[in-house]
Amino acid sequence: MRKDYFRDLWTFVAPGRSLRPFDSGQIQVSDSQGCFFCPGNEHMTPPEISRISKNGSWQVRVFPNKFPIVGGEDFSDNGWKVASSHGYHEVITETPDHNKRLSQVTKQEMIYTLITYRDRINALEKDNRIGYVSVFKNQGREAGASLDHSHTQVLAVSQVPACIREKMDYSHAGNCIYCIIVEEEKTSPRAVFETQAFVAFCPFAPRFTHELWVVAKKxxxxxxxxxxxxxxDLAEILLKSLQAVEKVSPNYNMMVNYGPRGADFHFHIEIVPRIPHQVKAGFELGTNYAVITTSPEETAAFYKG
Ligand SMILES: [Zn+2]
Ligand SMILES: [Zn+2]
Known part of the structure; x- marks a missing residue:
């Protein structure tokens, strides 16, 4: 059983299930007819927030989520502890191409996407009722995406989530666990890719099989x-990382981790491939232990190969 770098989270490696890529025939993609996110159907989304234009049309487009998670009921007279559900829930379509995955965009298009992430976080943090802006991507139905056209979600919530606060507690400049982790992992058997400014590696004690992190060196x-x-540089290593992860599964979740309003934290992105027969089951739910079926060292070798 492996312990997380600093949190009280434990992971079992239970080999015996081979690392097998999924049949690409399993990818189900609807056609672009009637797709809310496709060019020409802009009237089917709530009013646009922003876009990056290219050749007279949009390359990246931002609009509110039609079915927001935030903004529901707010209690005031309940005996239990409550917090505001005020927030914003937005969608970023990273490409106008209905059939393109984020792993297939050009490096310049990935740069546009990252700039849009940055700009939306900055814009939403202007509302002082916002505590944290969660930027994440669900790729594929098995990862929770309900629409096939590639998109990222931006969910601004009123609090800094406990899991982010816990990580921030260990991540102060000059005394940062992620600075130590990057230094160790860039030459470990779990290292996958390295660029000038970033390292991609499989974490020592992941929560999910084949998990991959992209962490800033600085x-x-x-x-x-x-x-x-x-x-x-980040666009380049992120593209390579998504392509590597898709060798295992066409479905994945990608989570951006950052310091809200410039608070001290070590910027990184976590990518978790979702494998249909590897759902969290009774043991994991009952104990919060994780069970993975392939060691991070084996996964790193597979990603690199
Ligand atoms: Zn579409
Ligand atoms: Zn650091």
Missing amino acids: HVRNLNDLSSAEVA
Whole structure:
């Protein structure tokens, strides 16, 4: 059983299930007819928030989620502890192409996407009732996506989530666990890719089989701290990482971790491939232990190969 780098989270490696890529025939993609996110159907989404234009049309487009998670009922007279459900829930379509996956966009298109992430976080943090802006991507039905056209979600909530606060507690400049982790893992058997500014590796004690992290080498707090060369660098390693993860499963979740309002934290992105027969079951739910079926070292070798 392996312990997480610093949290009280434990993971079992239970080999015996081979690392097998999924039949690409399992990818189900609807056609672009009637797709809310396709060019020409802009009237089917709530009013646009912003876009990055290219050749007279949009390349990246932002609009509110029609079915927001936030903004529901707010209690005031309940005996239990409550918090505001005020927030914003937005969608970013990273490409106008209905059949393109984020792993298939050009490096420049990935840069546009990262710039949009940065700009939306900055815009939503202007509302002082917002505590954290969660930027995440659900790719594929098995990862929770309900529409096939590639998109990222932006969910601004009133609190900094406990799991982010816990990570931030261990991530102060000059005394940062992620600075130590990056230094160790970039030459470990779990290392996968390295660029000038970032390292991609399989974490030592992952919560999910085949998990991959992309971590800044420098102690940067958020996307504002990255130079344009470093954003381009991130675009490059993120593309390679998504392509590697898709060798295992066409379905994945990607989560951006950053320091809200410039708070101290070590910027990184977590990618979790979702494998249909590897759902969290009774043991995991009952104990919060994780069970993975392939060691991170084996997964790293597979991703690199
Ligand atoms: Zn579409
Ligand atoms: Zn750090």
